[in-house]
Amino acid sequence: MxxxxxxxxxxxxxxxxxxxxxxxxxxxxxxxxxxxxxxxxxxxxxxxxxxxxxxxxxxxxxxxxxxxxxxxxxxxxxxxxxxxxxxxxxxxxxxxxxxxxxxAPPKVTTPEVQRSAISVKLLVDNGKVTLTGTVPAEGDRAKIADAVKPVFGAENVQDEMTVDATRVADDTDLAGLGAVAVALGKDAKAAVVDLTDHVVTLTGTVASAETKDKAETAAKAAAKSVRNELVVGQAAAPEQVQTQLVALPTVEFENDSATLTPQGRAVVENAASILRANPNIKVSIEGHTDLTGTVEHNQTLSENRARTVLDTLVSLGIAADRLTSKGFGESRPKVQGSDAAANGVNRRVEFIVQQ
Known part of the structure; x- marks a missing residue:
């Protein structure tokens, strides 16, 4: 066993x-x-x-x-x-x-909000002021408009500024920018007060050297950095005219149409003033659409809108041989995307000075 x-x-x-x-x-x-x-x-x-x-x-x-x-x-x-x-x-x-x-769950990091400096442009032309750009608050917008209305009249001030809380207010005296427009005076032709990247640039045509100096003095009281490119009694350089045209608000049309809205016509009238002050400048008018609709429809719409702007400028006294028009449809978006914000930027007419 x-x-x-x-x-x-x-x-x-x-x-x-x-x-x-x-x-x-x-x-x-x-x-x-x-x-x-x-x-x-x-x-x-x-x-x-x-x-x-x-x-x-x-x-x-x-x-x-x-x-x-x-x-x-x-x-x-x-x-x-x-x-x-x-x-x-x-x-x-x-x-x-x-x-x-x-x-523990992973720590969620909130992406930092991208903040940009404020950007403001004032177009002073034949007794009218057009305000464009973006400021951080409604009160900032009012500071500029309220500074010019007593001199030019509320009816002659076109406020196209927008408010964006992500913008950073700098040391510029915004009411002081209005004072620069006042210094330019009602006789200024296509003069622009441009605040970009904390620098105020003055372009356009003024009647006298005294007016040019007054505008520069007012600008220096409003901002730390000033570039005075104002021209006395003569046409501005092509790059100055381009700056003035870029400062214009968006040309607006009726929905899915080549018919200008009242605001859109007012912008074209401002463009005509700039071109009248600079008779040697030739401009290409370029139409662009957003991504809504077919490629073929957008191409035709962009061509028709550019042509409408050209015809309107001719009706306002600008010689037709100074103007050309073309449409690019949706082929040249300014920003990527198809949401409302992107569409609003991409749907535009641009004035391109021909060198």
Whole structure:
């Protein structure tokens, strides 16, 4: 029989000798059974105790957490990445805790808002002022308009400025920009006060050197950096005329039409004033659409709108041989996208000075 040996005594009796390892094995199995019997309930009691005490301690620290222990090793789940360090400190301070793994959702970083400087343009032409650009608040917009209305008359001030709270107000005195327009006077022709990147640039034609100096003095009182490119009694350089034309508001049309709105016609009249003040300048009128509609429809619409602007300028006294028109449809977007904001930027007519 396995595990047993036989020995024969001289008397004839047969004695069996058992393997000495068998009793040891039995003892080990018995001891293991005792460990399972007593240790498992004890471990569960320890886990429950650590769980309860940890939850209470975290709650006192203002942390709502899910707590679980396996033996003396804990897992704590918190609701915010900002709570991780505090939860770890509190949990490790509990008597009996060996290690803890604190888990939290990834910290969400709010993207920084891109902020741009304010940008303002004032077009002064034959007793009228057109205001364009973007300022941070409605009050900033009012400062400029209120500064020019008493001199030019409210009916001669066209306010096309927009408000964007993400814009950064600089040290420029916005009411002072209005004072620059006042210094230019009602006789100024296609003169522009342009605030871009914290610099005020003056372009256009004025009647005298005295007016030019007054405008520069007013500009320096309003801004730290001034460029005076005003021309006395003569036509401006092509790049100056381009700056003046870019300063104009968007030419607006009736929806899906080549018919100018009243505002759109007013902008074309301003363009005509600039061209009359600079008789040697030739301009290409370029129409662009947004992505709404078919490619073919947009191409035709852009061509018709550019042609409408050309015909309107001719009717206002600009020689036809100084003007050309073309349409590009949706092929040259200024910004990417097809939402309302992108469409508003891409739907435009541009005046391009021909060098």
């Amino acid at each position: 396995a595990g047993t040996t036989r020995t024969t005594l001289s008397t004839g009796w047969e004695v069996r000798k058992r393997n000495p390892l068998i009793p040891i094995g039995v003892a080990v199995v018995g001891l293991a059974a005792l460990v399972v019997t007593f240790e498992v309930p004890h471990r569960h009691a320890v886990e429950d105790s650590l769980t309860d005490r940890t939850k209470v301690a975290l709650a006192k620290a203002g942390i709502d957490a899910d707590v679980r222990f396996v033996g003396r090793d804990g897992t704590v789940k918190v609701g915010s990445a900002d709570e991780k360090d505090k939860a770890r400190e509190v949990t490790l301070g509990i008597d009996g805790v060996r290690v803890v793994d604190v888990q």
